[in-house]
Amino acid sequence: MHVSNSSSRAVRRAEKYRLRLAGDEHYPDGWYPIAASSAVARKKPLGLRRLGRDLVLFRDASGAIVVAGARCPHRGASLALGRVRNGQLECGYHGFRFGSDGTCEAAPCEGPAFAAPKRLSLQVYRSQVSHGIVWLGHGAIGDTLPIPAGLPAGERGSVTAELHWNTPFPRAIEGQLDLHHFPFAHRRVFGPTIGARLDPFEAVAKDDIVTIRGTLRKEGKSKGIEAELNLAFPGTLSGTFGGMHLSGFLAPIDAEHTAMIFRYTSGVPIFGKILAWLAVQTELRLVQPDDEALLLSTGAGFDPKQNVYVPADQGFLLWLRRYHQGQKSASALQSIQTPR
Numbered sequence: 001m002h003v004s005n006s007s008s009r010a011v012r013r014a015e016k017y018r019l020r021l022a023g024d025e026h027y028p029d030g031w032y033p034i035a036a037s038s039a040v041a042r043k044k045p046l047g048l049r050r051l052g053r054d055l056v057l058f059r060d061a062s063g064a065i066v067v068a069g070a071r072c073p074h075r076g077a078s079l080a081l082g083r084v085r086n087g088q089l090e091c092g093y094h095g096f097r098f099g100s101d102g103t104c105e106a107a108p109c110e111g112p113a114f115a116a117p118k119r120l121s122l123q124v125y126r127s128q129v130s131h132g133i134v135w136l137g138h139g140a141i142g143d144t145l146p147i148p149a150g151l152p153a154g155e156r157g158s159v160t161a162e163l164h165w166n167t168p169f170p171r172a173i174e175g176q177l178d179l180h181h182f183p184f185a186h187r188r189v190f191g192p193t194i195g196a197r198l199d200p201f202e203a204v205a206k207d208d209i210v211t212i213r214g215t216l217r218k219e220g221k222s223k224g225i226e227a228e229l230n231l232a233f234p235g236t237l238s239g240t241f242g243g244m245h246l247s248g249f250l251a252p253i254d255a256e257h258t259a260m261i262f263r264y265t266s267g268v269p270i271f272g273k274i275l276a277w278l279a280v281q282t283e284l285r286l287v288q289p290d291d292e293a294l295l296l297s298t299g300a301g302f303d304p305k306q307n308v309y310v311p312a313d314q315g316f317l318l319w320l321r322r323y324h325q326g327q328k329s330a331s332a333l334q335s336i337q338t339p340r
């Protein structure tokens with residue numbers, strides 16, 4: 001296969017940052033929101049699985065968050081079971097310690113003179129912290145994070161929760177980028193207050209952000225409830241409902257599971273945080289379980305060809321087109337990198 005110079009440079013660049021993935025999982029290049037930064041403690045590492053990889057997050061001596069592979073290079077124990085000492089990550093098995101660049105700084109059984117070979121280093125992944133979120137960089141991407149308009153800058157006045165769904169990433173996005181399910185899927189929250197007709201409605205994609213906006217009204221009535229959602233590719237959602245701002249941060253755990261951090265922020269002084277807490281509780285107890293049950297009822301895997309989409313679904317189709325493009329280039333790069 002002929003690869004031009006500039007594209008082989010791009011391949012090398014992508015290879016440098018690409019997480020090595022299992023099997024045929026091809027996640028589009030992008031910045032994936034993987035954790036609330038407040039979830040990473042000072043002394044305790046945080047283990048999580050994203051994009052099919054087991055990861056460990058910890059804070060170095062300056063408090064900066066490091067994202068690394070969770071497998072201890074010594075004998076494979078999960079570093080999520082270790083602890084953080086003086087900004088170094090210590091394995092819970094034999095106490096080997098790793099610095100923020102992944103270098104093995106100490107192997108206590110070998111004494112202080114031990115010179116650790118390079119192979120005993122952790123793989124450190126590209127990451128950034130912004131808007132109260134840890135972002136994992138995957139593939140050949142610049143530094144610009146996918147931030148939709150209106151996303152609150154931090155966690156002030158907000159309450160955050162995390163959910164894991166047994167559903168593939170595209171299907172989880174399909175469930176979120178959807179205004180017309182509210183009057184039915186969330187009937188127990190909204191009752192008969194919301195009309196079912198979505199009109200007017202528009203879905204646009206610009207600069208990797210899909211915006212859906214429309215009015216849910218009762219048939220025959222001209223007024224209704226206006227709603228707008230913005231989703232920055234691949235998985236950052238921003239929307240405003242009844243004066244409360246909702247941020248959603250979605251990332252694949254693996255091909256079959258999706259993690260979703262969601263956060264409500266209220267601008268109301270003093271009671272704002274209580275209102276945000278109530279909104280999160282409503283999500284956790286009423287809204288998301290209904291969404292999840294309906295998504296799970298659609299069956300395993302995700303094959304959009306089995307669906308018959310209508311104009312109100314257009315926002316998701318715009319996202320899906322972008323996702324498939326990203327998947328295709330990711331799988332093309334992988335087949336160039338690993339010729340068989």
Ligand code: FES
Pocket residue numbers: 072073074075076077091092093094095096
């Ligand atoms: S397995 Fe981590 S130090 Fe031995």
Ligand SMILES: [Fe+2]
Pocket residue numbers: 175176181185186287291
């Ligand atoms: Fe929903």
